[in-house]
Amino acid sequence: MSSTVDVAPAATTRHRASELQKYLALTPRVLGGIVALLGLILAGGGAYLASLGGSLYYVLAGVMLVAAGLLMIRGKIAGIYTYVGAFAFTAVWSFWEVGLSGWELIPRLVGPFILLVLAILAAPAIDKTIGRHVRKLGSIGAGLFVAALGVLIPIFNQQAAPNPLPQAHTNAVFGDSAYAPKKGEWNAYGGGQGGQRYSDLAQITPANVKDLKRVWTFHTGDIPKKYGSELTPLKVGNTIYGCTPMNKLFALNAATGEKLWMHDPEVPTSWVPYTAACRGVAYYENPKATAGQACAVRIIEGTLDMRLIAVDAKTGQPCQDFGKDGSADLKVGLAQKDSATGAITPVIPGTAAITSAPVIVHGIVVSGHQVLDGQRRWAASGVIRGYDAVTGELRFAWDINQPEVTKLPPDGKPYSLGTPNMWTTGVGDEKLGLVYLPMGNSAGDYYTSLRSDEEKKYSSALVALDVNTGKPRWVFQTVHNDVWDYDLGSQPTLVEFPTANGKVPAVLLPTKQGDMFVLDRATGKPLHQVDEVAVPQGGAEPGQRSPTQPFSRYHTLRKADLVEHDMWGISPIDQMICRINFKRARYEGPFTPPELGRHNLEYPGYNGGSDWGSVAVDPHRGVIIANYNDMPNYDTLVTRKDADAMGLFPAGDPRAAGSASSAEGAGAQTGTPYGILVNAGWQMPTGVLCTRPPYGGIRAIDLATGKTLWDRPYGSARRNGPFGMPTFIGTPNNGGSVVTAGGLIFISAATDDLIKAIDIKTGEIVWSDVLPAGGQATPIVYEQDGKEYVAIMAGGHHFMMTPPGDALIAYALPDKK
Secondary structure (H helix, E strand, O other): OHHHHHHHHHHHHHHHHHHHHHHHHHHHHHHHHHHHHHHHHHHHHHHHHHHOOOOOHHHHHHHHHHHHHHHHHOOOOHHHHHHHHHHHHHHHHHHHHHOOOHHHHHHHHHHHHHHHHHHHHHHHHHOHHHHHHHHHHHHHHHHHHHHHHHHHHHHHOOOOOOOOOOOOOOOOOOOOHHHOOOOOOEOEOOEOOOOOOEEOOOOOOOOOHHHOEEEEEEEOOOOOOOOOOOOOOEEEOOEEEEEOOOOOEEEEEOOOOOEEEEEOOOOOHHHOOOOOOOOOOEEEEOOOOOOOOOOOEEEEEEOOOOEEEEEEOOOOOEOOOOEEOOEEEOOOOOOEEOOOOOOEEOOOOOOEEOOOOOEEEOOEEEEOOEEOOOOEOOOOOOOEEEEEOOOOOEEEEEOOOOOOOOOOOHHHOOOOOOOOOOOOOOEEEOOOOEEEEEOOOOOOOOOOOOOOHHHHHHOOEEEEEEOOOOEEEEEEEOOOOOOOOOOOOOOOEEEEEEEOOEEEEEEEEEOOOOEEEEEEOOOOOEOOOEEEEEOOOOOOOHHHOOOEEEEEOOEEOOOOOOOHHHEOOOOHHHHHHHHHHHHHOEOOOOOOOOOEOOEEEEOOOOOOEOOOOOEEEEOOOOEEEEEEEOOOEEEEEEEHHHHHHOOOOOOOOHHHOOOHHHOOOOEOOEOOOEEEEEEEOOEOOOOOEOEOOOOEEEEEEEOOOOOEEEEEEOOOOOOOOHHHOOOOOOOOEOOOEEEEOOOEEEEOOEOOOEEEEEEOOOOOEEEEEEOOOOOOOOOEEEEEOOEEEEEEEEOOEOOOOEOOOOEEEEEEOOOOO
């Protein structure tokens, strides 16, 4: 019996060992199957890419992988050697194509290296003796690869050494105090009337910013479904003023964040466009008011349902002297045309909205409004109107196609349909009586044949409008006959620009293309070289394309034209797919026109360059701070028949619910022959963009010369990298920055839910804090009771895929003991 007991465990052990050997023997075969399958995909896709004129690497590497995989399946050690050779070929090709560009090497080398490690580990199961040698060689190769990574990883974030900043100008040579806020305040959307986003506070410095702590948080309680607050609040006197995404106005104690009042204008949710947003409000003191008079000081906002609301800054109660019960209705005079019947109908809720802060010049509230992109050619008018800041009376209307209409259209007729609008915030010049309007595009952004000559003149242009006459004084166009949705999103900035003949009052204009223009404030003439450059022709409307487009020689944020090896991914396969799609698309550099029946690559895309966050200007150091996006769009024009088959219907159409029109930028464009599909950022199903990172950056620019002082990738994908994996690359960003006399830049904007402080001299991040939601907003800096504060709205943004929130958060240094 004892012998039976002794033999059984031994037999069991031998059986288990035998089973394990069987499993191990299967390992190279399973790996071989994977390698062969990958090889087939690369060889097939690579052959197609080569037929398009693309790289031959993929077809060659694919054939090598198929051979390696088949040999592994047959249990031949030659399969391991073949794969090692394929990896060596891949490494040589990768370094030849992109050099030491760390992020561009990731899709080329990381996946193949993982397979290399697995192949080395599987080698002993094929041939124990040779396998050991292979393992030794693999160990050496792995060691060399790790050593290479040690060299490459710092390259991921390596940047050129910054140029020295210009010497500080103690007499504010670049600034004019008439356009600056009072010390320690933030009395207009852009900080002061000049929109410089600059604070002359210096209590917080690069040396002590590490001690910055949260001192108060205010929760608005307003997180709509299509969230995206984007708020830049005001600070005047002892009070913070702001608005929620659904236009609830509020006032807070600037020192504690305690709510003083809140006013709800009860905006219906049906009026929410792509995003419920209220970027800011305006502050106005009535110079004719008597002491103690109600609404002597008032807060004015535009609403999603197209009203101007005025409330008492002290109580939040509606100003009864403004319009009707504190409200002026901007829907009056607006209409749209039904493309099917031709009937003129009221504006459909959600297709027109005010999301940006109004501008007040000479006591006139100047407001534009958003018109939903891509929906209807004959959408609501983009008419610009001015209202008396006290009475709410309509003082002027500027209707591009009906210049004779100076207030309301006669006989109940509407303002002209589908004209260029101003959805962002302008900037006013009290001395000249001008408001500078960054104009958008005509409705139906991607079709131009139905535009009038006047629309073509003012589309995507900066217009200096005289608030006393309601007429344009000058116009400067940044895109001729825009068919790329390159509307002007940034608030312009007023500066005193140095020239050979002395300082000239100027307006600084950033664009989505990445160009920056500096124009004489009085005349609109460029104060630097602007070239008309020949651009690609043809496309869906060949007779409509301008032969040239304006390019700024002062400064541009745009990068070099895309080439095939700029395509990215997280593996050779998706990188190959992006290369194929790149070669299939029409792309001939900037301003490549859309073409029917073929994808069109637009670089930068409509969210490229500078958007509504605009730029900040340090008037003493003479430095511009610009955060920017660096991403393309992958667009497709489709026929009307195909658009209908895809369910591409305009907002307000009963068939539109859940259709492709619900994506920002895409649209039916009813009233034109084409619909448009827009892949903003050119995103793959994996969440990875098809072009190499970084996708966003921040740059310091010498105001006097336009010279780059430093440039850094901005934003870390710590929470939203590929497949949710944390990575550290420049990310898309929306929102702006503020610069301080203390030598700091405060900014959030990116998709990493961080607010950061950056040393203006070097571009280095010297402090950061994790926000409870996305920070797609512009911070403010202010002083209260001798203490400097930094405040940021953490509301998140559905389009940027950052978490929603409702927190306005303030930071300050601890009190000295």
